[in-house]
Amino acid sequence: xxxxLRVIAIVALPAWLATSANSAVAQDFSDRWxxxxxxxxxxxxxxxxxxxxxxxxxxxxxxxSSETPAVRQSFNRVFSGKASFYSYSKGKTAxxxxxxxxxxxxxxxxxxxxxxxxxxxxxxxxxxxVRISDRGPxxxxxxxDLSLAAARNxxxxxxxVAQVRVEVL
Numbered sequence: 001x002x003x004x005l006r007v008i009a010i011v012a013l014p015a016w017l018a019t020s021a022n023s024a025v026a027q028d029f030s031d032r033w034x035x036x037x038x039x040x041x042x043x044x045x046x047x048x049x050x051x052x053x054x055x056x057x058x059x060x061x062x063x064x065s066s067e068t069p070a071v072r073q074s075f076n077r078v079f080s081g082k083a084s085f086y087s088y089s090k091g092k093t094a095x096x097x098x099x100x101x102x103x104x105x106x107x108x109x110x111x112x113x114x115x116x117x118x119x120x121x122x123x124x125x126x127x128x129x130v131r132i133s134d135r136g137p138x139x140x141x142x143x144x145d146l147s148l149a150a151a152r153n154x155x156x157x158x159x160x161v162a163q164v165r166v167e168v169l
Contacts, residue, residue, distance in 0.1 A: 081143030083119065083164040085151030086136070093134035100147070104128060107136035107145035111168065119144065120165045121154045128153045129169065 087101040095113040099105075106117065111132045120127040130150045137145040144166060146154070156162040 077168045078165065079143060080122070080163065080165045082141055082161050083144040083146055083156070083166075084137060084139070084142055084161045085146040085148055085157065087148035094136075095133050097133055099134070102149045103133075103147055104130045104150050104153070105133040105147045106130040106150060107134035108132050108143070109135060109137075116169045117144075118167045118169055119146065119150065119154065120167075121156060122163045122165055124155055126154050 083106075086107070088099065089101075091099050093099050093105075093107075106119070108115075108117075111117070113132055115132045116129055117132065118127055118129050128150050130146065134145070137143075142161070144164065146156075148157070151157045154162065154164075
């Protein structure tokens with residue numbers, strides 16, 4: 001680059017910056033560094049006066065539709081899949097309670113703690129009612145982890161994993 005071009009660039013750059021200064025120069029320090037920007041809105045208008053003695057709006061009740069049974073059915077969900085059992089001597093469950101392998105409990109990924117479910121072994125038709133007290137199972141394809149007592153009542157301790165039907169009560 002020639003010395004003449006270098007001099008022109010040095011002189012022209014500050015002149016260009018001065019002419020294209022942004023609006024931050026016109027603001028004071030508190031305006032630029034405020035967390036909440038100043039709003040330039042019109043003041044709110046007064047809401048229309050309501051007649052206190054006027055009739056109350058009618059409350060509509062939901063009508064029977066094809067969606068209503070699905071809503072009711074959400075409380076009595078039924079799903080099926082593989083269930084296994086787990087047993088350890090000491091420890092706490094995800095709900096904070098002490099794990100008791102002789103209690104009729106189970107682990108599920110998302111059902112609320114304390115939810116009771118009926119678990120039915122599809123091959124033998126035996127069923128037990130267990131309370132959800134832990135999170136799990138952490139193996140893909142399984143829907144429940146049963147306590148040792150629940151697995152014994154279903155008769156799946158020799159198989160380890162069984163196909164079950166689960167009904168939320």
